[in-house]
Amino acid sequence: MPGAAANGLGFLSARNRLTALGWGPFFAHQMRAGDGAPGRIMATERTGVRIALGDEERTAPLGGRWYRLTPEHRPTVGDWVAFDRAAGRIERLLERRSVLKRIGAGTRGEIQLMGANIDTLFIVAACHETLNLARIERYLNLAEQGGIEAVLVLTKRDLAAAPDEQVRKAGGLRPALSIACVDARCAESVEALEPWRRPGATIALAGPSGVGKSTLVNTLSGAVVQATGTIRQGDGKGRHTTTRRSLHPLPDGSLLLDAPGLRELKIPAAEARDVAEVLATIEALAKSCRFANCRHGTEPDCAVRAAIAAGELDPHRLDRYRELKGEVTRR
Ligand SMILES: Nc1nc2c(ncn2[C@@H]2O[C@H](COP(=O)(O)OP(=O)(O)OP(=O)(O)O)[C@@H](O)[C@H]2O)c(=O)[nH]1
Ligand SMILES: [Mg+2]
Ligand SMILES: [Zn+2]
Numbered sequence: 001m002p003g004a005a006a007n008g009l010g011f012l013s014a015r016n017r018l019t020a021l022g023w024g025p026f027f028a029h030q031m032r033a034g035d036g037a038p039g040r041i042m043a044t045e046r047t048g049v050r051i052a053l054g055d056e057e058r059t060a061p062l063g064g065r066w067y068r069l070t071p072e073h074r075p076t077v078g079d080w081v082a083f084d085r086a087a088g089r090i091e092r093l094l095e096r097r098s099v100l101k102r103i104g105a106g107t108r109g110e111i112q113l114m115g116a117n118i119d120t121l122f123i124v125a126a127c128h129e130t131l132n133l134a135r136i137e138r139y140l141n142l143a144e145q146g147g148i149e150a151v152l153v154l155t156k157r158d159l160a161a162a163p164d165e166q167v168r169k170a171g172g173l174r175p176a177l178s179i180a181c182v183d184a185r186c187a188e189s190v191e192a193l194e195p196w197r198r199p200g201a202t203i204a205l206a207g208p209s210g211v212g213k214s215t216l217v218n219t220l221s222g223a224v225v226q227a228t229g230t231i232r233q234g235d236g237k238g239r240h241t242t243t244r245r246s247l248h249p250l251p252d253g254s255l256l257l258d259a260p261g262l263r264e265l266k267i268p269a270a271e272a273r274d275v276a277e278v279l280a281t282i283e284a285l286a287k288s289c290r291f292a293n294c295r296h297g298t299e300p301d302c303a304v305r306a307a308i309a310a311g312e313l314d315p316h317r318l319d320r321y322r323e324l325k326g327e328v329t330r331r
Helices: 002-006 014-020 133-146 163-171 189-196 213-221 268-286 303-309 315-329
Strands: 037-045 048-052 057-060 080-084 089-093 099-103 111-116 120-126 149-155 178-181 202-206 246-249 255-258
Touching: 037 057, 099 133, 111 202, 120 133, 120 189, 120 213, 133 149, 133 163, 149 163, 149 189, 149 213, 163 178, 178 189, 189 213, 202 213, 213 255, 268 303, 268 315, 303 315
Parallel strands: 120 149, 120 202, 149 178, 202 255
Antiparallel strands: 037 048, 037 080, 037 246, 048 057, 080 089, 099 111, 246 255
16 A cells, blocks of 8 residues: 555554554544544645545545634544545544644634644754743643643754753753753664653654754654755744644654644744733623623623624634633643
């Protein structure tokens, strides 16, 4: 099968291939009679998503049905789905064990999914320049909200004047924060990441452009599976080489999720202000709802809906509020 060979698991039986992709009882128990084949979403592509089934890989469009749902309910990289082979489409999204999500940088503040069913987040930062501790903190929070273990991976150790000093500084962010400081290009150096690379474990990489996320994928794969980009001469920034999310099975049995570096996380302060403002606006209105536990849906005498009806509140802000609350309570 060309697809099975493409994900590097060609030597395994179909069932073992699923296991190697992270399949287990949590997902198996969700399958119902008449469901199609279980598959894992390996990558997002321009035309849809690439799905690894036990014996082949298929690409399926994410058609209108999915786009009517909020982003949180749409399949994302790392998701397990029931796939209808005959129709060539995703039937059902299986419940996630974990999800990594962020609030988008746009004015709508939509939730964006960074990946599903992730065991560990490698927060990647280059240590030859001043660490952006606020950014790392932000990623630590995302991992905590998603119920995902975080590990700080400091790259470019070989270029840093005082790498141990950087490790010490970052260590102040959390009492028992796991930190690995590596040369991402060097196989021997990245052995420090071994404790998290268990067979079937899914590890997501996050961090700004140019820090070496794709370089880590290549070194840990022992092959060039992802393109990497040089650093810009003028400002030392990355070139946004990786543009899509993709999951890479490694020879040691773990799976690495490579992703584009996020430009948007550069402005966490503005985002935090925006979030606080939406929460405060809705909560102030909600004090006047008839019911203390009003969900601002069909309840009578809802002050929030009244404000929307009167044109005093943009309905998008209520959507945004709900997304934010989902983020806070669904931990
Ligand atoms: N010296 C040194 N260079 C590194 C290290 N890690 C990455 N690089 C180099 O940094 C550049 C950017 O690496 P990438 O792996 O493309 O960075 P990325 O995080 O995937 O970036 P985006 O895909 O743009 O988000 C490449 O030229 C790598 O060779 C390291 O530990 N040491
Ligand atoms: Mg990359
Ligand atoms: Zn209400």
